[in-house]
Amino acid sequence: MNQERPISGRLRKAPEGFLSRNGIQKVTSEAKNGRRDFIRSTFAAAGAVLPAAMAWSNPPPTEDGDPHILNLPEHSKALGRGVAADGSYGQPSGFEANVRRRHSPGLTQTMQASVSFAPLQSLFGIVTPAGLHFERHHQGWWDIDPSKHRFMVNGMVKSPKVFTVDEIMRLPAVSRFHFIECGANTAVEWGNVAVPTVQYTHGMISCSEFTGVRLMTLLEMAGVDLQKGKFVLAEGADGSSMTRTIPMNLITSGEVFVAYGQNGEMLRPEQGYPLRLIVPGVQGVSWVKYLRRIEVGDMPYATKDEAVQYIDLQPDGLARQYTSIQECKSVVTTPSGGQVLLDKGFYNITGLAWSGRGKVKKVDVSVDGGRNWRTARLESPVMSKALTRFNLDWVWDGKPAIIQSRAVDETGFVQPTYKQLRAVRGTRSIYHNNAIQSWLVQESGEVKNVQVA
Amino acid sequence: MNQERPISGRLRKAPEGFLSRNGIQKVTSEAKNGRRDFIRSTFAAAGAVLPAAMAWSNPPPTEDGDPHILNLPEHSKALGRGVAADGSYGQPSGFEANVRRRHSPGLTQTMQASVSFAPLQSLFGIVTPAGLHFERHHQGWWDIDPSKHRFMVNGMVKSPKVFTVDEIMRLPAVSRFHFIECGANTAVEWGNVAVPTVQYTHGMISCSEFTGVRLMTLLEMAGVDLQKGKFVLAEGADGSSMTRTIPMNLITSGEVFVAYGQNGEMLRPEQGYPLRLIVPGVQGVSWVKYLRRIEVGDMPYATKDEAVQYIDLQPDGLARQYTSIQECKSVVTTPSGGQVLLDKGFYNITGLAWSGRGKVKKVDVSVDGGRNWRTARLESPVMSKALTRFNLDWVWDGKPAIIQSRAVDETGFVQPTYKQLRAVRGTRSIYHNNAIQSWLVQESGEVKNVQVA
Numbered sequence: 001m002n003q004e005r006p007i008s009g010r011l012r013k014a015p016e017g018f019l020s021r022n023g024i025q026k027v028t029s030e031a032k033n034g035r036r037d038f039i040r041s042t043f044a045a046a047g048a049v050l051p052a053a054m055a056w057s058n059p060p061p062t063e064d065g066d067p068h069i070l071n072l073p074e075h076s077k078a079l080g081r082g083v084a085a086d087g088s089y090g091q092p093s094g095f096e097a098n099v100r101r102r103h104s105p106g107l108t109q110t111m112q113a114s115v116s117f118a119p120l121q122s123l124f125g126i127v128t129p130a131g132l133h134f135e136r137h138h139q140g141w142w143d144i145d146p147s148k149h150r151f152m153v154n155g156m157v158k159s160p161k162v163f164t165v166d167e168i169m170r171l172p173a174v175s176r177f178h179f180i181e182c183g184a185n186t187a188v189e190w191g192n193v194a195v196p197t198v199q200y201t202h203g204m205i206s207c208s209e210f211t212g213v214r215l216m217t218l219l220e221m222a223g224v225d226l227q228k229g230k231f232v233l234a235e236g237a238d239g240s241s242m243t244r245t246i247p248m249n250l251i252t253s254g255e256v257f258v259a260y261g262q263n264g265e266m267l268r269p270e271q272g273y274p275l276r277l278i279v280p281g282v283q284g285v286s287w288v289k290y291l292r293r294i295e296v297g298d299m300p301y302a303t304k305d306e307a308v309q310y311i312d313l314q315p316d317g318l319a320r321q322y323t324s325i326q327e328c329k330s331v332v333t334t335p336s337g338g339q340v341l342l343d344k345g346f347y348n349i350t351g352l353a354w355s356g357r358g359k360v361k362k363v364d365v366s367v368d369g370g371r372n373w374r375t376a377r378l379e380s381p382v383m384s385k386a387l388t389r390f391n392l393d394w395v396w397d398g399k400p401a402i403i404q405s406r407a408v409d410e411t412g413f414v415q416p417t418y419k420q421l422r423a424v425r426g427t428r429s430i431y432h433n434n435a436i437q438s439w440l441v442q443e444s445g446e447v448k449n450v451q452v453a
Numbered sequence: 454m455n456q457e458r459p460i461s462g463r464l465r466k467a468p469e470g471f472l473s474r475n476g477i478q479k480v481t482s483e484a485k486n487g488r489r490d491f492i493r494s495t496f497a498a499a500g501a502v503l504p505a506a507m508a509w510s511n512p513p514p515t516e517d518g519d520p521h522i523l524n525l526p527e528h529s530k531a532l533g534r535g536v537a538a539d540g541s542y543g544q545p546s547g548f549e550a551n552v553r554r555r556h557s558p559g560l561t562q563t564m565q566a567s568v569s570f571a572p573l574q575s576l577f578g579i580v581t582p583a584g585l586h587f588e589r590h591h592q593g594w595w596d597i598d599p600s601k602h603r604f605m606v607n608g609m610v611k612s613p614k615v616f617t618v619d620e621i622m623r624l625p626a627v628s629r630f631h632f633i634e635c636g637a638n639t640a641v642e643w644g645n646v647a648v649p650t651v652q653y654t655h656g657m658i659s660c661s662e663f664t665g666v667r668l669m670t671l672l673e674m675a676g677v678d679l680q681k682g683k684f685v686l687a688e689g690a691d692g693s694s695m696t697r698t699i700p701m702n703l704i705t706s707g708e709v710f711v712a713y714g715q716n717g718e719m720l721r722p723e724q725g726y727p728l729r730l731i732v733p734g735v736q737g738v739s740w741v742k743y744l745r746r747i748e749v750g751d752m753p754y755a756t757k758d759e760a761v762q763y764i765d766l767q768p769d770g771l772a773r774q775y776t777s778i779q780e781c782k783s784v785v786t787t788p789s790g791g792q793v794l795l796d797k798g799f800y801n802i803t804g805l806a807w808s809g810r811g812k813v814k815k816v817d818v819s820v821d822g823g824r825n826w827r828t829a830r831l832e833s834p835v836m837s838k839a840l841t842r843f844n845l846d847w848v849w850d851g852k853p854a855i856i857q858s859r860a861v862d863e864t865g866f867v868q869p870t871y872k873q874l875r876a877v878r879g880t881r882s883i884y885h886n887n888a889i890q891s892w893l894v895q896e897s898g899e900v901k902n903v904q905v906a
Contacts (some may be wrong), residue, residue: 014838046774070708076691078692079592079692080592080691081593082564084556086555089544089545090583090721090723092542092583092719093719095596100537100542102540105538111535114535117534122663122718123666123718124628124717125717126717130543130581131718139532139533139534141533141550142528142534143546146548147548163899171799171801175577208580209579209767238533239533241529254552261578263578263582264578264579264582265549266552267546268543268545274546274548310813335774346624347623348624348626366716367812379628380629394623
């Protein structure tokens with residue numbers, strides 16, 4: 001399904017001979033002379049800014065033997081580019097062009113009802129930058145004028161209310177870090193189709209700091225009837241009429257909010273600008289984008305995207321509905337499929353863990369296909385229903401190794417093996433695959449997606 | 454000093470009459486009919502994707518009386534734009550063009566040795582997106598080829614070492630959220646020059662999740678001599694030869710690290726790609742960009758940027774050197790200078806607090822120029838040497854109000870008033886102004902930067 005060449009990530013080899021004694025002495029000498037001269041010259045000029053040539057007035061001999069030409073890169077001698085005075089938003093380094101979202105040709109029939117996957121193999125920590133956040137659109141994305149957008153609360157409320165975006169932004173704000181995972185993340189692995197990279201196996205997850213107003217605050221302003229109102233319908237303004245039912249107990253807990261901010265700035269248009277519903281722990285389809293309405297009701301709404309889509313086909317032929325919590329899951333992101341280990345020796349095994357039920361308690365890592373496990377270090381902060389980054393030291397001996405991670409959340413739920421998951425759920429599901437992922441490191445150093453029975 | 458028109462932020466007025474009963478009924482009716490028809494049609498077509506026109510087959514009458522034209526915005530009827538299949542990195546909404554970094558014409562003589570300020574008045578939470586992160590360059594920025602960049606550890610070590618970027622990235626990784634603040638942030642306020650907006654008063658601060666390798670790990674690999682080595686020199690590869698001394702005790706604590714990652718992706722070129730030193734709690738100039746060398750020594754190096762620059766001129770005419778910790782500080786970001794409150798009524802007062810000594814313990818907010826204080830809500834997580842977001846409810850009665858925030862950190866340090874700060878430090882400093890900021894809300898609703906004695 002994917003014809004793109006897998007990327008080797010950041011596991012390149014050092015240039016030959018760079019760590020030689022001569023090389024070190026040369027760098028040392030250049031740096032020392034440079035620094036000393038720079039300080040002396042600066043003082044002589046009473047703090048004025050000096051041309052680079054003066055500052056490096058006594059250059060050491062260079063490789064070609066001419067002592068008057070200092071063998072430094074251009075960026076160490078000349079003026080660079082100025083500050084973003086024009087307000088330019090900037091871009092990642094040109095050398096990182098390979099770190100990008102990717103879609104999977106053939107997976108969907110149109111680019112408007114489609115997916116782009118986040119390059120997990122190249123991401124660090126837990127924050128996903130907006131430009132690399134996975135996308136799932138049902139009818140394409142829009143850049144909606146926020147001054148014309150309205151958000152309504154109606155249904156089982158005393159007085160229906162319509163809010164402008166500015167009105168929402170005057171209300172008490174909350175900021176929280178949460179992951180968002182598409183219910184269909186890791187979908188094709190159900191059928192034992194081993195796609196090559198972690199970008200395609202697990203790339204429909206991202207994590208951000210969201211800012212907005214608790215939905216409960218808005219419901220209270222409308223005089224919600226909590227005796228009758230046990231569910232809400234969330235409705236988006238895009239052409240797909242995305243609608244999802246959310247049980248009221250998630251809302252009264254205070255966790256659900258209407259967001260306008262994501263990672264410090266306004267939501268990106270691809271992520272639902274100007275308003276999106278944040279439903280921590282629940283699959284992404286319920287995080288309705290371009291949110292225009294919340295209706296309070298007394299029963300689930302059985303909308304198209306919960307009655308006939310986003311359901312789990314069971315081994316007995318019946319389907320589970322309303323299975324929206326993303327259970328505890330983890331994945332090693334380096335080394336992962338498509339990367340190449342070029343030497344034996346030390347590697348930092350790193351990955352992500354999460355649970356829709358709360359905090360990650362522990363992540364164990366195996367390098368022998370699940371026979372032996374070591375506990376990984378969790379980076380702080382460990383937050384409820386957010387990604388958690390884990391790291392573990394590993395010395396590769398050059399022999400084949402099968403790398404796995406297994407997360408446990410604060411409820412005690414242990415991430416299942418494929419065998420355990422399939423015993424209950426069969427193989428015909430699309431959604432909610434949270435099985436342990438296996439990466440085979442071959443003797444060649446190439447890393448491959450495999451399924452361990 | 455700033456001729457740009459201050460922005461009004463997000464405190465715009467709702468359109469007249471929008472909250473009328475007719476308006477609500479119209480939206481309700483459209484949404485209800487729309488949803489029901491959509492579901493019915495979808496079931497009839499057995500889950501196939503339908504053209505938008507069919508899904509909305511029974512539109513309610515529109516304002517102009519033609520029942521066949523559904524009065525919905527284009528984005529609710531038609532296909533939007535597709536996923537980022539080309540790997541496009543995306544941009545903020547076109548409606549957010551005013552949210553951008555700004556420089557201050559006249560503040561610096563060149564754009565290469567200059568500053569751009571982050572638009573704090575428009576930011577949410579604690580994460581600063583890369584495109585809005587403040588910049589401070591000493592000789593402009595460069596996009597350095599990481600495959601050619603080298604990082605050396607030398608000086609009082611057993612065996613000097615040179616690392617490639619890839620070698621650094623194979624070592625044990627840490628990820629941490631930290632603020633970075635230029636020592637000169639809020640500088641012009643020393644002289645009672647009230648610049649108009651929080652972007653210019655406090656915009657040389659940002660906060661990110663950084664990922665990299667502890668400097669102590671790298672020093673240990675080189676066999677550091679901790680008996681003699683009490684300081685290190687950090688040196689950047691850009692033409693400014695940025696060099697700063699860092700005391701060894703900050704490094705042995707494990708807090709200092711060599712970063713390659715920032716908010717999930719590789720450092721941006723403006724932020725030191727491919728390697729930057731992270732020195733939590735310490736002013737930004739010590740976070741050396743384009744890091745190429747760490748030398749271990751037995752005394753401070755007295756480099757140009759610590760001997761004659763980045764020093765604090767005291768009232769007695771002497772200057773303090775090596776004052777690098779950013780003390781406890783806070784600022785209200787909304788309402789703030791240049792914004793306009795268009796109505797009386799409820800507002801969410803929000804702002805940022807931080808301390809270079811550890812965690813923020815408490816933030817108090819006054820709306821009467823410091824006579825009465827209320828304790829703000831701190832958003833979680835509250836992390837050491839990271840920004841902390843605070844929020845407080847406020848009902849504006851339409852009368853003049855002076856809004857202030859006062860942070861206290863876990864050491865018990867209380868952010869000082871200007872009077873307290875000047876009693877010790879005078880008025881001729883450039884750096885390390887952490888006084889309480891005052892915003893005057895005038896009866897017109899316009900917010901203005903003022904200094905309270």
